[in-house]
Amino acid sequence: MAGVVVCHGSSAVRERIVAAAHGVPTLGPARGAATAEELLALARKSAPALVLLDSHLPGAGPIEALRRLRTLGASAVVIMLAVPGDEITLDRAIALGARGYLAPDVDRSELAAVAAHSLSGTVVPRQGGPVAAPTGSAEGPRAEGLAPVLPLRTTAPNGLELTKRELEVLTGMSNGRSNAQIGADLFLSEDTVKTHARRLFRKVGAADRAQAVAIGLRTGLIR
Numbered sequence: 001m002a003g004v005v006v007c008h009g010s011s012a013v014r015e016r017i018v019a020a021a022h023g024v025p026t027l028g029p030a031r032g033a034a035t036a037e038e039l040l041a042l043a044r045k046s047a048p049a050l051v052l053l054d055s056h057l058p059g060a061g062p063i064e065a066l067r068r069l070r071t072l073g074a075s076a077v078v079i080m081l082a083v084p085g086d087e088i089t090l091d092r093a094i095a096l097g098a099r100g101y102l103a104p105d106v107d108r109s110e111l112a113a114v115a116a117h118s119l120s121g122t123v124v125p126r127q128g129g130p131v132a133a134p135t136g137s138a139e140g141p142r143a144e145g146l147a148p149v150l151p152l153r154t155t156a157p158n159g160l161e162l163t164k165r166e167l168e169v170l171t172g173m174s175n176g177r178s179n180a181q182i183g184a185d186l187f188l189s190e191d192t193v194k195t196h197a198r199r200l201f202r203k204v205g206a207a208d209r210a211q212a213v214a215i216g217l218r219t220g221l222i223r
Helices: 011-022 036-045 062-071 087-095 108-117 164-174 179-186 190-204 209-219
Strands: 004-007 030-033 050-054 077-081 100-102 153-155 161-163
Touching: 004 011, 004 036, 011 030, 011 108, 030 036, 036 050, 036 062, 050 062, 062 077, 062 087, 077 087, 161 164, 161 190, 164 179, 164 190, 164 209, 179 190, 190 209
Parallel strands: 004 030, 004 050, 050 077, 077 100
Antiparallel strands: 153 161
């Protein structure tokens, strides 16, 4: 089994992800760390196969934590826990060998996808998108072992920003996928997809999915 360390400054986030990881058999033992120092102490005792690292880690910070982890010779797959606006940190982390990112609200199904794809060394499909390199374009650069991915955020016609999830939902709609199918593609519940859909409708000024897709195509949000 792999072994995972969740290094996050928020005890609530850290404990929730550790609990979720315990439900993924292939991830093995899950441990939590609140700081870079705690992460390194755990890594010295038993090297993890996977590290989920807070992009806003207090103290030494995520980039220094990643540098120190690599100095130890740890070969763990590092995935950042990031939100829209973290692109600069993500770019630096990717340059230091991080494989991509997940949202801090990652659930058990997404962690299972990470175990299946990242730890096996296979490419993560674009439509699933649980692990992705940061990029400023819809096609984006390739990082080793990663497929081209959607950006963390995209500007809607009225100047509001769509999140990565909202853009993924809109893209699924443009491909004729139902909410249930989009949820399966993105490892989300159908209710979560509906929530993202309502938000993106409001942001682009659409009354329904057909109008949202039309606006997305016309403005270049999707292709």
